[in-house]
Amino acid sequence: MSTETERKVGSLLGSSLGASPANGSSSTYPQESSQSSSAVKVIKPVSKEIDSAKEKLSLELKQKQDELRASNGVKEIRSFREKLPAFKAKAEFLKAVAENQVLVISGETGCGKTTQLPQYILEEEISALRGGSCSIICTQPRRISAISVAARVSSERGEPLGGSVGYQIRLESKRSALTRLLFCTTGVLLRQLVQDPNLTGVTHLLVDEIHERGMNEDFLLIILRDLLPRRPDLRLILMSATINADLFSKYFGNAPTIHIPGFTFPVVDFFLEDVLEKSRYKIQPESDNMQGSSRRGRRRRDQESKKDPLTELFEDIDIDSHYRNYSASTRMSLEAWSSSQLDLGLVEASIEYICRSEGDGAILVFLTGWDEISKLLDKIKGNRLLGDQSKFLVLPLHGSMPTINQREIFDRPPPNKRKIVLATNIAESSITIDDVVYVIDCGKAKETSYDALNKLACLLPSWISKASAHQRRGRAGRVQPGVCYKLYPKVIHDAMLQYQLPEILRTPLQELCLHVKSLQLGAVGSFLAKALQPPDSLSVQNAIELLKTIGALDDTEELTPLGRHLCTLPMDPNIGKMLLIGSIFQCLGPALTIAAGLAHRDPFVLPIDRKHEADAAKRSFAGDSCSDHIALVKAFQGYKEAKRTRSDRSFCWDNFLSPVTLRMMEEMREQFRDLLTDIGFVDRSKTADAYDQYSHDLEMVSAVLCAGLYPKVVQCKRRGKRTAFYTKEDGKVDIHPASVNAGVHLFPLPYMVYSEKVKTTGIYVRDSTNISDYALLLFGGNLVPSQNGDGIEMLGGYLHFSASRSVLELIRKLRVELDKLLNRKIEDPTLDMSAEGKGVVSAVVELLHSY
């Protein structure tokens, strides 16, 4: 810091000291009253008028339903509905609903459970003249399914969507006062529970797809089990796609179970050994120049550190005796087969075999990721048979590839042209391609896991579960009998886990823990211990520790005022804090954009053939900011400007941006702005620019990022002509190659903040912004004087700052004033920062610019 800066900051700070009230009791927070969160009073139908209105509605609904039933259009649909397997179980189902508070349904694909069961309840209630007072909710894990199921059900009833049947998902709903059956995402229901913990008025709740074991669904089940005794009139129906519904039944005190068989066309399975026989493909043994280390080798287990149990199981088999009925060539291939590396030649040979020897129909190949899809695509292009573009339409399908929104994935190709889709897990449940007849399954998927010991999120390829394999296989039998080629031995299939580990055991829990607090469900640890499969207490402890570090929970694990604000923001608590600080420091626009991008999805897409251009486009948005977050802000700004001139389509195309994601981000920004308004941080009467005074100030935006993302800090240490990166928890880490900071050798500033760090082939920081030590000193963690008195420490002594005594003293003073101001603002969001905090804010700005 120059003496000039020191003088300026000192004088600005001096002026602010007088402006702040003498008693800035920033450390004591007002106590939360136990009633404070039930601000929304639920209006209960007590008066006679309301009762009679309901009776009238019940009559109307019944008349309308009877009329519709008699009409011709619905008659046709009715005969279709009566052919569904669910129809046979209708009477049993309705009887069980009437007699039990909780019911578990296991229904296989194609049985019609999702569209029929909620509808049966609705029809039954309307027929019994309870239509006016019933309220049926059916949750779905995904937005698309909530919409499409609601649309299907209302059309089966011959009604417009939003009548008696509606849907509600984030930022979008079609429902009315008449809606009696609502399909919503599980997340929407969880938010609803914050306002109305008793689900007042809801008569029937159906929770669909619980076998997927998503975090929201598992969380909801804990809440519901506690709620049922308080709501004896509420009926709960759990719907699972797999026969094994025991787990859920037991969890709810041995609730009765009804099984509904499914209907799909038969699918024939072939395993690796059969595929080798049929295709005559020869797997090449690992050549010695691969150093024999990382890749493979049967019975070379002792040379390798760790192998998964399924691979070990296979390697313990004596190939010649176990596969004695197979050809010598197949046995040799099985001997050479590696479970750790997918043999793309084998995939290619399988596709070729289908194209030569089998009938018409699309082929769907399940792979693990971008890299495999890309390499296989190249291989197919060079293939003599498959490379013929007049006969084959080969399409990659991956969440961050632009093809994801193209119609041709779903459309039937012209006659004599075969569609071949190379997909990730996205085609397992999110995207359905109807005309698939052949599935090729590599047996693996990239899966997130959470290493609580090292506080590290991982994303590694692993064997899928039997349930997943079944689901993938089923993709072949939607329109006619199909075939599934599994590129792994039957022995491995038989040893696969029945189900994937539930998400609650695979994910960092800070957001969930905050949610538990906001629902006033008691101590986080003991509440989550009631889960179907409770998370490791160390994971819970890590999450609580983080929430304490960022100031969302106090020492007694109670919500602080900051924590209460964060509960209202539907995003990771670090990102929520960034948004709040951004609004306080008048960087609202960028904060909204960054929050929307990080909370939803990166809008940058990666086309398979132009990834270097895509990389360059992202870097040009970042300019010399050394920030992925700034790149995001600039890209969004560019999109908004292009929209004004109606050139957004070409802008997105030219800059490798996803228009769908950007539109979603626009809507999310509005939602966030509204939420900030609700909690007082944004005043609607002020103009938009009132909160954007520093939005173009890179140093301020970086400081806001630091305030939000702390303690996710990376140290940049110069090593000769390069920079090496370190974190407290992991030691050396790498910048993710997709980051604008990848490959940059020297950085102007000594630290980075990031929002996501993940272990794949190494430990990568996915997004980063280069920040100064002043940003950290002012907006990072608590400042602790060094033991030897010559500096300041942070992050448990991991970060050390040294400077002259007078500078350190000045920073310490400024920090005290800044914390006071922030605490006052957070306790009372209506506090006028521009008046009350003028001196402190000016001093902060001055210091941040003193580089």
Added chain:
DNA sequence: GAGCACTGC
């Protein structure tokens, strides 16, 4: 030098 997938009053 590398990228599973969802989702939120």
